[in-house]
Amino acid sequence: MTDLPTTTERTDHPAPAGEVLEGYLNARAGAFLRALPLAVGEAGSRTGSLPSAGGTGGGQGVATGTGELLRCVRRIGGALHTFSPVFEPVWAEETRTELRWLSGLLAQEPGYVRRSARLLAALDSLSETDPARPGMLAGHAGAPKARALMERQLTLARTRAHTALLQELRSARLHALADRMTLLAGEVPVRPEGAGELRPRVAAALELLAAGVATLPPARAPYGGEGLHRLGAVPAQGVAADADAVVALDDAPWHRVRILVKRARYALEVCGASLAELDGIDQVLDRHQEAADAAVTVSTAARTPRITPATAYVLGVVHADQRLEVEAARYAFGHQWPTLQHHGWHEWASC
Amino acid sequence: MTDLPTTTERTDHPAPAGEVLEGYLNARAGAFLRALPLAVGEAGSRTGSLPSAGGTGGGQGVATGTGELLRCVRRIGGALHTFSPVFEPVWAEETRTELRWLSGLLAQEPGYVRRSARLLAALDSLSETDPARPGMLAGHAGAPKARALMERQLTLARTRAHTALLQELRSARLHALADRMTLLAGEVPVRPEGAGELRPRVAAALELLAAGVATLPPARAPYGGEGLHRLGAVPAQGVAADADAVVALDDAPWHRVRILVKRARYALEVCGASLAELDGIDQVLDRHQEAADAAVTVSTAARTPRITPATAYVLGVVHADQRLEVEAARYAFGHQWPTLQHHGWHEWASC
Structure with missing residues (x-):
C-alpha cells in the first residue's frame, strides 16, 4: 500500500462511510429524477437530424437534460461499484446493470454527434484551401464526396440511436429504474455490517x-x-x-x-x-x-x-x-x- | 559575424587557399575519371529491373562506380560554388552547369530504387499480420493490389531513368565533361587575385x-x-x-x-x-x-x-x-x- x-x-x-454515501446517493438520485423528464422532453422535441459540425465540438451536442441524466447515471453506478461492500449486494448488482443499460442508451446519440463533428472538422482541415493554412488534401476531388458519405452514414446512425432512445424512454424498464431511483433518493439499502x-x-x-x-x-x-x-x-x-x-x-x-x-x-x-x-x-x-x-x-x-x-x-x-x-x-x-x-x-x- | x-x-x-583547393580538386577530378568507366560498365550490365526491396534500403541500391562518381560530381560542384571567387568565373560556371546535369542524371535511378524500397517496406509494415507486430492495415484486401501498383509504376520509372542514363553516358556532352575533368586533374583555373x-x-x-x-x-x-x-x-x-x-x-x-x-x-x-x-x-x-x-x-x-x-x-x-x-x-x-x-x-x- x-x-x-x-x-x-x-x-x-x-x-x-454509510452517512456520506447515503447523502451522496440521495442527492444524485434526486438529480436523476429532476433530469429524467427534461431528457424525455428533449428527446421528443429533437428531430434526430445532425446539427452542423461547428456547434457540436467537445460534447456540446449533448442537450442539458440528457447530459445531466448521463452524469447522474455514471456517478451512481460508479459509487455502487467502488463502495460495493457497503450495499445490499443483490439490489446493488441489479441497479448497476440497469444503470449501465441506460448509460449506453443515452451516450449513443451524443457520441455520433461528436464523432460527426470530429470527422467533418478533420476532413475540412485536411482539405483546407486557404493558402495561409493549406491542408494535405487541399482541392482534392474526393474530399467533398468523402464528406458527404461520412455525414450521411453518421446522420443515419444518429437517427437510429435517437429512435431507439425515444422507444426506451417510454419503456417499462425505464419506469422500473426510475422507481429504483425514487427509493434511492430517500433511502440507500446499506448492509449494517459493511459500513466501514x-x-x-x-x-x-x-x-x-x-x-x-x-x-x-x-x-x-x-x-x-x-x-x-x-x-x-x-x-x-x-x-x-x-x-x-x-x-x-x-x-x-x-x-x-x-x-x-x-x-x-x-x-x-x-x-x-x-x-x-x-x-x-x-x-x-x-x-x-x-x-x-x-x-x-x-x-x-x-x-x-x-x-x-x-x-x-x-x-x-x-x-x-x-x-x-x-x-x-x-x-x-x-x-x-x-x-x-x-x-x-x-x-x-x-x- | x-x-x-x-x-x-x-x-x-x-x-x-589556392594550393589547398587545387590539391582537393585534382584528387576529386582523378577519382571522377577512375569512377566514370566503372559507372558506364555498371549501367551497361544492369537490366533496369528493380532489385527486391530487402536489399536496397539506405542507398545500397547505388552501384559502387555510380555512387563514387556521384560523390565526386557533388563535391567538385560544391567546391566550385562555395569558393567561386578563387576560380576563373566563366570556366567555373560552365563546369558547374555540366556537373549539375550529370548529378541529376546519375541520381535518378538510385532514387527510384530507394523510393521503391521505402514505400514497399512501409506498406508491408502497415499490412503486417504477425499478431506480435500487427499493422493498421493487417489483412486489408487493398494492400497487395496497392503494392503491385506502386512496384509496377516505380519499376517503369526506374527503367526509363536507366535508359536515359545509358544514352547520356555515351553522349558528346559527357565526353566534353570528362575532358574538363582531365584538365582539372592536372591544373585548376584559379584567378591569381582571388586566392585569399x-x-x-x-x-x-x-x-x-x-x-x-x-x-x-x-x-x-x-x-x-x-x-x-x-x-x-x-x-x-x-x-x-x-x-x-x-x-x-x-x-x-x-x-x-x-x-x-x-x-x-x-x-x-x-x-x-x-x-x-x-x-x-x-x-x-x-x-x-x-x-x-x-x-x-x-x-x-x-x-x-x-x-x-x-x-x-x-x-x-x-x-x-x-x-x-x-x-x-x-x-x-x-x-x-x-x-x-x-x-x-x-x-x-x-x-
Missing part, C-alpha cells in the same frame, strides 16, 4: 487504476520510435481476423484504463474531492476513445460499395489521421500520468 | 545555412501542436492549384536547407574537416526529402485510372504515413540543429 493517498484536510471526526471507512475503497480505486496503467505498453518516443508504420499498433495478445480487430486489440487496454480513471474520479467525488490531473487524464482518454471509434467509422465507410477511388483515398488519409490522434492522446497520457502520480496522487482531500 | 567558427587545430602557417583565405568562405557557407534555417517555420510540438489535421502543411506563400502543389510549397524551404547543409559539409571537407552533427542533419534532411518525394509518388499512383476503391484507400493511408515521416524528420531536425549550433559549430578543424 505504498501509494496510499495521504489526507490534507482531515477533520478530527470524519463522517461515517470510505478512504480505503477510494485508495483501492486509485490502486486499480495504477495497476491498469502498468498493463499499458511502454511510452513511445514521439512519431513512433521504431518508425511510423504501425500507426497505433503495438504487440497485442491474440490473433485478429482483420485490421479493425487488430487495432481494437491494441486499443483495449487503453479503454480499460479510461473506465478505471472515471471510477477513481467518481470515488473521489463521493468524498467531495477532485484531482485536476485526473480530470485532465480523463479528457485525454476520452479523446483517445473518440479518435479510435472515429477511425473505425472511417474504415467502415471505406467499405461502402460503389464509392469512387478518390473518395476511398481521402477516407484512407482521414483514417490514418484519426489513428495519429490516437497516438497523440497516448503521448499526452505518457506526459500527464507521472505528474498525477508525483503530485496530485497524494493530495486528494480527506473523506 | 557572431557565428564565425573558431579554429581548434590552427597550424601556424596555413597552406594558401578558405576560412571566411567556409564560415560564409555555415552562415548561409543558419540564414536558411531561420526561414523555416518554428518547430512544432510533437503530433502537430495545433492538431494533426494539417499533416506537414504550414503557412506557405503563394496560391497552389492542388494538394501536391500546396505541400510542395510547404516542403520547399526544407529542401533549400538540405542543399545548404550539403554545401557546408563539402566546404568543410575541402579543409579536411567534418562535423558529425552536420552529417546527422544531412541524413535527417535526406529522409525528409525522400519521404516527401515518396508521398507525391503515392498521391500520383492514386490517380491511376480504374484502380479499385480498396487500393485507393490503402494508398491514402500510405500517403498520410509518408507525410508523417516528413513531420518526424522535421521534429528530429528541430532537436539536432540546436546541438550543432551549440557544440559542433565552433569546433570544425582549421584550414
Whole structure:
C-alpha cells in the first residue's frame, strides 16, 4: 500500500462511510429524477437530424437534460461499484446493470454527434484551401464526396440511436429504474455490517487504476520510435481476423484504463474531492476513445460499395489521421500520468 | 559575424587557399575519371529491373562506380560554388552547369530504387499480420493490389531513368565533361587575385545555412501542436492549384536547407574537416526529402485510372504515413540543429 493517498484536510471526526454515501446517493438520485423528464422532453422535441459540425465540438451536442441524466447515471453506478461492500449486494448488482443499460442508451446519440463533428472538422482541415493554412488534401476531388458519405452514414446512425432512445424512454424498464431511483433518493439499502471507512475503497480505486496503467505498453518516443508504420499498433495478445480487430486489440487496454480513471474520479467525488490531473487524464482518454471509434467509422465507410477511388483515398488519409490522434492522446497520457502520480496522487482531500 | 567558427587545430602557417583547393580538386577530378568507366560498365550490365526491396534500403541500391562518381560530381560542384571567387568565373560556371546535369542524371535511378524500397517496406509494415507486430492495415484486401501498383509504376520509372542514363553516358556532352575533368586533374583555373583565405568562405557557407534555417517555420510540438489535421502543411506563400502543389510549397524551404547543409559539409571537407552533427542533419534532411518525394509518388499512383476503391484507400493511408515521416524528420531536425549550433559549430578543424 505504498501509494496510499495521504489526507490534507482531515477533520478530527470524519463522517461515517454509510452517512456520506447515503447523502451522496440521495442527492444524485434526486438529480436523476429532476433530469429524467427534461431528457424525455428533449428527446421528443429533437428531430434526430445532425446539427452542423461547428456547434457540436467537445460534447456540446449533448442537450442539458440528457447530459445531466448521463452524469447522474455514471456517478451512481460508479459509487455502487467502488463502495460495493457497503450495499445490499443483490439490489446493488441489479441497479448497476440497469444503470449501465441506460448509460449506453443515452451516450449513443451524443457520441455520433461528436464523432460527426470530429470527422467533418478533420476532413475540412485536411482539405483546407486557404493558402495561409493549406491542408494535405487541399482541392482534392474526393474530399467533398468523402464528406458527404461520412455525414450521411453518421446522420443515419444518429437517427437510429435517437429512435431507439425515444422507444426506451417510454419503456417499462425505464419506469422500473426510475422507481429504483425514487427509493434511492430517500433511502440507500446499506448492509449494517459493511459500513466501514470510505478512504480505503477510494485508495483501492486509485490502486486499480495504477495497476491498469502498468498493463499499458511502454511510452513511445514521439512519431513512433521504431518508425511510423504501425500507426497505433503495438504487440497485442491474440490473433485478429482483420485490421479493425487488430487495432481494437491494441486499443483495449487503453479503454480499460479510461473506465478505471472515471471510477477513481467518481470515488473521489463521493468524498467531495477532485484531482485536476485526473480530470485532465480523463479528457485525454476520452479523446483517445473518440479518435479510435472515429477511425473505425472511417474504415467502415471505406467499405461502402460503389464509392469512387478518390473518395476511398481521402477516407484512407482521414483514417490514418484519426489513428495519429490516437497516438497523440497516448503521448499526452505518457506526459500527464507521472505528474498525477508525483503530485496530485497524494493530495486528494480527506473523506 | 557572431557565428564565425573558431579554429581548434590552427597550424601556424596555413597552406594558401589556392594550393589547398587545387590539391582537393585534382584528387576529386582523378577519382571522377577512375569512377566514370566503372559507372558506364555498371549501367551497361544492369537490366533496369528493380532489385527486391530487402536489399536496397539506405542507398545500397547505388552501384559502387555510380555512387563514387556521384560523390565526386557533388563535391567538385560544391567546391566550385562555395569558393567561386578563387576560380576563373566563366570556366567555373560552365563546369558547374555540366556537373549539375550529370548529378541529376546519375541520381535518378538510385532514387527510384530507394523510393521503391521505402514505400514497399512501409506498406508491408502497415499490412503486417504477425499478431506480435500487427499493422493498421493487417489483412486489408487493398494492400497487395496497392503494392503491385506502386512496384509496377516505380519499376517503369526506374527503367526509363536507366535508359536515359545509358544514352547520356555515351553522349558528346559527357565526353566534353570528362575532358574538363582531365584538365582539372592536372591544373585548376584559379584567378591569381582571388586566392585569399578558405576560412571566411567556409564560415560564409555555415552562415548561409543558419540564414536558411531561420526561414523555416518554428518547430512544432510533437503530433502537430495545433492538431494533426494539417499533416506537414504550414503557412506557405503563394496560391497552389492542388494538394501536391500546396505541400510542395510547404516542403520547399526544407529542401533549400538540405542543399545548404550539403554545401557546408563539402566546404568543410575541402579543409579536411567534418562535423558529425552536420552529417546527422544531412541524413535527417535526406529522409525528409525522400519521404516527401515518396508521398507525391503515392498521391500520383492514386490517380491511376480504374484502380479499385480498396487500393485507393490503402494508398491514402500510405500517403498520410509518408507525410508523417516528413513531420518526424522535421521534429528530429528541430532537436539536432540546436546541438550543432551549440557544440559542433565552433569546433570544425582549421584550414
